[in-house]
Amino acid sequence: MLDITLIREKPDWVKDQLRKLNDEAAVARIDKILELDQRRRALLTEVEQLKALRNNLSKATGQLRGNKKLEVGVKHATAQAVIAALEADDYQKAQGFFENPPQHGNSATEAEFQETMNTLFARLGGLGDKITALDEQVRGVEEAFYEEQLWVPNMPHASVPVADSDEANIAHPVQGEIRKFDFKAQPHWELGPALGIIDFERGVKIAGTRFYILAGMGARLQRALINFLLDELTTLWNFEELYVPLMVKREAMYGSGQFPKFVDTSYPLADLDMYMLPTAEVAIANMLSGEILDEASLPRNYVGHTPCFRQEKMSAGRDVRGIKRVHQFEKVEMFKLASQDTSYDEMEKMMQIAESMIAKLEIPYRRLEIVTGDLGFTATKKFDIEMWAPGCEEWLEVSSISNTEDFQARRANIKYRPSDGGKAKFVHMLNGSCLGIPRTVIAIMENYQTADGAIVIPNVLRPYLGGQEIIEPKG
């Protein structure tokens, strides 16, 4: 969610940014938002004035009734004067009578005074009805106002290259050696079944297309990789490991920005209003919602390993072979909450961490700087890290590192108290994979394959596999 003050003060600038993101629909929403904002503020001013009056009049009425110092006659005369003012819709004047009661009372009895008070209560009811009606209008306008804002993406950082499509993303130099093969490198969807470590047919049999089973050393290799990554992150890089719910409430999906725009890519649970986790980011981003953190506790580094569940409707028919794009996959996710001054430094650190893992796995990789047209909904700036897969002959996105600045923090309402004691500010929230597991498995299989279809296990993973060095065909 954007800061409404920004939209109010620089609407044209905001629209320009949205055009860089190719989001014409959001551009149209800006005028709608401004209009709703105006209506909302006008209504608020009106209803709050009435509420202030009601508060004063109700309080004064109660005090008059219980007042033991004034004679009944004076109280009765006051009530009558107030009633007359209310009938003329002159609330200020009514208030004045409470503050300065008439000098001389009449000869009313206690019973007559109570009777008159009941009339006074009834007159105040009219004010209450007006307030109720206005409150309803306010509620309607605010709902529409909020709903519109939910569809507006984050603003790109000034440093993000402006371009329309992902084809313009800027590739940084390749790190590591791209291996030269003296035989035809096979794709993992050939290697896996031949070695008996990936079973596509039986995965599809039980769950449908884009599901698969890892078997034997395939499953163990995945588990070794996950353990390697978690161990590095927790012991070397000071990340706190989290085990999180794999199903989350609807609010969580809104908080991290998946909803409302990407409802279609989620797996809802029938009748429960809960959703299968599309990424650990959703769970971790919402974990601290509504809280105010101490600046001294920032940055907070979290790592969560979870399965991720995605419908992948957007890419129906694409990447259907192998385990590159599937409905359920493992991911080790880094998540940071940082102060506003440090978030881009923290972003750079996250990239270096992810790259250090890939370097240790000894797989060639490169950084990809994402242009405006490919930024996505929540990020101000994004880098992908890609591994080379010589079998399918493509660069595989194994990590995507985003700074969302305060966009998610506004939705989830997470702030920090600055060390100098000033007003609470929204935290900056960053997320980045380290790493996407199936694609890393693909890269390992294809880079480490031998001429006879075996797979050498990367050095750093061997301790996790009882020292085993190679996965060989059976028999």
Place this chain on the structure above:
RNA sequence: GGAAGGAUGGCUGAGCGGUUUAAAGCGGCGGUCUUGAAAACCGUUGUGGCGUUAUACGUCACCGGGGGUUCGAAUCCCUCUCCUUCCGCCA
């Protein structure tokens, strides 16, 4: 799954339909005193929205969430969530 009791500011805890602003204590912050500290004393203390002459002032909302009753709700009613205790079941 059943029964009962709860949920109040950073924390403890009073208030249970109107008697100035949610009492009091603890903690935090600032100050006085002190060579320094402690103690004591004084002052101060949350979040969000709206308005304005905008580090300030005014105003509205917030006592677990939502809805209702009422002229007026922390207080009464409904509902949901969570917590505690007891019973049942259980990896």
